[in-house]
Amino acid sequence: MAEQPGSGLKTPQKGYRLFQKKGIKVFIEGVWHNNPIFGMMLGLCSTLAVTNLMANALVMSLSVTIVVILNSVITSLIRGFIPDRVRMVAYMIIISTLVIAVDRFLKVLLPDISNALGPYVALIITNCIVMGRAEAFAINNSPGLSFMDALGVGSGYTLSLMVIAFFRELIGFGSLFGVRVIPASITPLGLFAIPPGAFFALGTYIFFINLLRNRSKKEKGGSK
Amino acid sequence: MKDLKMVLFLLILSSLCALVLGGTEVFYEKASVIFNQRLYQSVLELFDQEIPIEEVDAAFSGKFSFDSHGGRDYFLEKETGVVVFKADGPGLWSRIEILLALNPDFESLYGLKVLSQAETPGLGGRIAEPEFQESFRGIEVVPSLRIVKFAAAANEVDAVTGASKTCEALEKIINKAVAEARQAYKRGL
Amino acid sequence: MKELFLLLFASIVTSNIALTYFLGMCPFLAISKEIKVATGMGAAVTVVMTFTSLANWLINNLILLPAKLEFLQFLIFIITIAAMVQVLEMFLDRYSPTLYSAFGIFLPLITVNCAILGVSLFMVLRSYSLIETIFYSFGSGLGWTVAIVAIGGLRKGLIFSDPPKNFGAAGITAILAGLMALAFIGFTGVVRG
Numbered sequence: 001m002a003e004q005p006g007s008g009l010k011t012p013q014k015g016y017r018l019f020q021k022k023g024i025k026v027f028i029e030g031v032w033h034n035n036p037i038f039g040m041m042l043g044l045c046s047t048l049a050v051t052n053l054m055a056n057a058l059v060m061s062l063s064v065t066i067v068v069i070l071n072s073v074i075t076s077l078i079r080g081f082i083p084d085r086v087r088m089v090a091y092m093i094i095i096s097t098l099v100i101a102v103d104r105f106l107k108v109l110l111p112d113i114s115n116a117l118g119p120y121v122a123l124i125i126t127n128c129i130v131m132g133r134a135e136a137f138a139i140n141n142s143p144g145l146s147f148m149d150a151l152g153v154g155s156g157y158t159l160s161l162m163v164i165a166f167f168r169e170l171i172g173f174g175s176l177f178g179v180r181v182i183p184a185s186i187t188p189l190g191l192f193a194i195p196p197g198a199f200f201a202l203g204t205y206i207f208f209i210n211l212l213r214n215r216s217k218k219e220k221g222g223s224k
Numbered sequence: 225m226k227d228l229k230m231v232l233f234l235l236i237l238s239s240l241c242a243l244v245l246g247g248t249e250v251f252y253e254k255a256s257v258i259f260n261q262r263l264y265q266s267v268l269e270l271f272d273q274e275i276p277i278e279e280v281d282a283a284f285s286g287k288f289s290f291d292s293h294g295g296r297d298y299f300l301e302k303e304t305g306v307v308v309f310k311a312d313g314p315g316l317w318s319r320i321e322i323l324l325a326l327n328p329d330f331e332s333l334y335g336l337k338v339l340s341q342a343e344t345p346g347l348g349g350r351i352a353e354p355e356f357q358e359s360f361r362g363i364e365v366v367p368s369l370r371i372v373k374f375a376a377a378a379n380e381v382d383a384v385t386g387a388s389k390t391c392e393a394l395e396k397i398i399n400k401a402v403a404e405a406r407q408a409y410k411r412g413l
Numbered sequence: 414m415k416e417l418f419l420l421l422f423a424s425i426v427t428s429n430i431a432l433t434y435f436l437g438m439c440p441f442l443a444i445s446k447e448i449k450v451a452t453g454m455g456a457a458v459t460v461v462m463t464f465t466s467l468a469n470w471l472i473n474n475l476i477l478l479p480a481k482l483e484f485l486q487f488l489i490f491i492i493t494i495a496a497m498v499q500v501l502e503m504f505l506d507r508y509s510p511t512l513y514s515a516f517g518i519f520l521p522l523i524t525v526n527c528a529i530l531g532v533s534l535f536m537v538l539r540s541y542s543l544i545e546t547i548f549y550s551f552g553s554g555l556g557w558t559v560a561i562v563a564i565g566g567l568r569k570g571l572i573f574s575d576p577p578k579n580f581g582a583a584g585i586t587a588i589l590a591g592l593m594a595l596a597f598i599g600f601t602g603v604v605r606g
Binding site for chain 2: 053081082083085086089090093094096097100101104105107108111112113115116117118173178193
């Protein structure tokens with residue numbers, strides 16, 4: 001995709017369209033190329049833990065998305081003021097605050113799912129995705145683009161988690177979002193409901209995604 | 225000079241975050257009111273009364289009097305003297321929160337209700353099923369309550385198949401809470 | 414006393430922090446196949462885990478709970494971890510170059526290792542006492558080390574086999590970890606309540 005030089009905002013429409021084009025590019029990169037699960041191998045702890053049920057996966061991935069968006073936008077807004085040496089500490093303070101707030105909200109609005117997610121919401125603090133995007137993108141880009149990047153990465157994360165959870169819940173419990181869809185006479189393959197199943201599901205998911213990527217690479221004649 | 229800038233920045237950032245967190249806590253406190261209402265509703269359900277959430281406060285204070293020992297709230301049913309209280313503890317995957325109702329002699333349970341759990345769905349999660357909870361009515365807690373494979377004695381309850389760890393955890397929670405209640409009221413000791 | 418050793422055993426085997434609770438995964442899938450490196454990292458993690466859990470227990474039970482400041486737990490925990498890792502790194506660098514070369518280099522990575530924070534969080538969730546925390550955190554560190562060394566060894570042996578290319582390094586490691594997790598479940602019957 002050809003990079004268009006920043007021509008300044010000659011007319012508001014031109015500047016806006018420029019932003020839209022670059023923003024969308026950044027978004028798509030976040031979903032596919034920088035996908036936390038198969039692109040960057042980040043945030044795997046929570047992936048494995050919460051994909052046993054689709055409801056858990058959805059709430060978790062939305063929480064992560066909210067945190068990464070807010071963190072990236074805030075970091076981008078104050079990027080001029082952050083002294084270089086305390087970057088990491090600053091990230092940690094901001095992220096911890098955001099996560100505590102999200103955790104409290106979840107406890108009130110969705111108490112049962114909050115109990116199910118347990119400590120994994122708090123572990124968003126150490127989730128490399130959030131700090132990774134701040135360090136790799138937000139600290140050097142405008143808030144608008146940082147938002148698109150965070151949205152893309154968050155969406156990619158949500159997508160991956162939901163796909164894995166779909167299969168794990170369907171095969172492991174015979175249900176989707178808690179609603180039993182496989183007839184009761186068929187016993188679910190409990191393997192996918194327990195921890196080893198999470199690993200197997202992840203490995204299989206990576207396998208199929210790589211299959212897709214390599215196939216599209218071949219079709220495009222080797223160019224990405 | 226650089227160091228001063230660093231310290232100043234961190235101080236300002238921390239203060240702002242502390243403000244945000246303070247605000248979150250205020251919101252949480254306000255929202256906790258509904259926690260209490262839900263609790264009262266559950267207590268009334270244990271006594272086979274379905275009260276809509278708006279009328280819960282009135283219905284509850286009509287039927288129960290409040291007491292407190294060792295940081296725990298106890299609700300005493302005015303007519304029968306049954307003592308109701310919350311207990312919680314670690315399960316296999318989550319925190320299990322229950323409502324215990326002790327008969328006045330503190331030697332048997334009036335009933336039990338599981339308020340919150342996130343154990344393995346279909347296995348440990350089945351402790352949330354009404355039939356399981358019903359099986360606790362009238363069960364003796366002397367010398368302690370036991371959740372076993374084939375319940376025979378008066379202080380035994382049938383466990384959920386395939387959920388031994390969760391049932392073990394539940395048993396621990398119940399016995400610990402009952403012991404604490406006995407200490408508090410000096411009854412059934 | 415028996416309870417404590419059961420806790421230790423469980424945290425290494427049946428409730429292995431990496432294979433059952435999925436914590437500390439990032440270095441898991443990216444770590445070198447060298448056993449030495451894996452052991453070094455494992456040692457660092459164990460030390461940091463034990464000390465930080467201890468520190469966090471003290472702060473939580475002596476300061477946060479009495480002052481009703483539980484909602485600050487996450488923030489305080491992560492700050493404690495970061496601070497202790499810094500201190501440990503400086504201490505090692507100053508007083509024991511040999512130890513520093515063995516595992517000091519891993520320390521900066523460990524701050525964001527979810528396993529460290531995770532252990533402190535589980536300690537709170539399960540209301541462990543001080544001594545239980547020590548056994549649990551030390552056991553978890555050992556368990557993590559066992560898991561990561563085993564995975565490293567298995568990956569080394571992979572050069573003799575030919576898994577489908579599309580798995581990639583990460584995919585096949587995930588499958589291996591799953592198989593190991595499955596195997597560890599077999600230990601569940603060993604410990605009778």
